[in-house]
Every structure is written in C-alpha cells, then in structure tokens.
Amino acid sequence: MNTNIKKNNIEINEITYKYQKGRCVFNNFSLQLNVNESTVITGKNGCGKTTLTKLIMGILKPNNGYIEIFGQETKKLTLGQIGEKIGYVFQYPERQLFSTSVMDELVFPLILKGYDKEEVDKRAEKMLKLFELNQVKNSYPFFLSYGEKRRLAIASVLMNKPEYIILDEPTASLDSERVEILSQVMDKLRAEKIGFLIITHNDYFMERHGDRIINMEEGEIISDKRL
Ligand SMILES: Nc1ncnc2c1ncn2[C@@H]1O[C@H](COP(=O)(O)OP(=O)(O)O)[C@@H](O)[C@H]1O
C-alpha cells in the first residue's frame, strides 16, 4: 500500500460502536476521508454523525475496528495529540468554552503551550475582528448569544492552525449573513490547503464547501458523491 496516500487520510476501518446505554450506532463501518479535501456528511438526526466525529477525535473509542489519522492509530494518541492535528467544533459549542473571557478563550490555550504572547494576541485580535467578537471581547463566554458562542468556538479552534477541521453543524444558529462570513473564512482556509469534515443540513453550505457529499442513514453510508 502507498504510505503517502495513507498519511493523507483518515481511515475508519470496520468499526463497531455502541453507547453503554443504547443501541449499536455503527456495525462494521468503514470510511476513508482525504484530509486534503472537504467532505460533507449529511443525514437525519440520530443517524450517527456526531458519534462518528467523536470517534475520529478519540473522545469515544470504537468497541471494534480502528481509526487512523495521518497514518497513526488514534488508540495510540492522546486527545491532546489528536487535537493538535484536527480542530473540532462541537455541535453544541458552549460545551467547549471554558474561560472567563472571550479574549482568554482565544489566547489561553496557546499561552499555556508556551507560544509568544505578542504573536498570540495578534492572532486573537484578527479572530475577534473576523468573527465580529470585538464588542464582547471581555465578556464571560457563558453569557454570549448562541451565535456568538458558535463563532467563538470556531475562532478558538482556528487559533491552533489545525491541518484538518471538523465542524459539527456549524451553521446552526447563524443568520445568513454570518453563514456568509463563515463561508468566506472557510474559503481562505481551503486556499491554505486545509481540509474539512462538515456535518450539515444546509444545502447552500453543502454545495459551496463540499468536494464530496456523503449521506448517512442509521449508521450506514447510503450515498457518496463527488461534486
Ligand atoms: N451519550 C449517549 N448515550 C446513548 N446514546 C446516545 C448518546 N449520544 C447519542 N446517542 C444515540 O446514538 C445515536 C446517534 O446519535 P448522534 O451521533 O448524536 O446522531 P446525529 O449527530 O446524526 O444526530 C442516536 O440514536 C442517539 O440517540
């Protein structure tokens, strides 16, 4: 097998996954994602989209089978190591906001990692402007509107400059103007060769950003098309 191809893939290999309390979500499920392209997954609520993203991120572990990202098995990687490579924006962004101010939410993780403060502040100021968060820069993230929380969650993931980004229903609670802003940011990231996995029901967003569109039903792929 060509290892170069493998390195550019996320490989989900014959996984089975069942929540402790619940039925089997995936049974022998396989999928290869090319991290250089933008893949959209769509499908009815409850078909397993979010579960799949959490399995890729190592937040959930498959009962059987394995997942490889960039040629490495996720079982052998820490959540931190996976997070360095893949940025993940949760379906419910408030679950990923921890800081006491919007600015801290952006800068704190990178400061902890020892990045230069001036450089980090500069990157954060750019994000605040891009995502129209300047006015709430000192606010407590908990009290932001839903749309602001989502924009902040996306901005804080981008602070890390990930190689690949997973967005779980990123347009939920954004008005069309803000969907457009997010779309423009994503176009720029695409130009920098960053790939995406986008979970969405939004037809406009799907067609604008998807190179490949996968439709799922009850833990199975029912169609897989290239645009
Ligand atoms: N924490 C959980 N415990 C038990 N069952 C769950 C849990 N989270 C999701 N499920 C179930 O797993 C299935 C897939 O859910 P999910 O991945 O969230 O679907 P989607 O994102 O496509 O709406 C659903 O039947 C859902 O009820």
Ligand SMILES: [Mg+2]
């Ligand atoms: Mg979901």
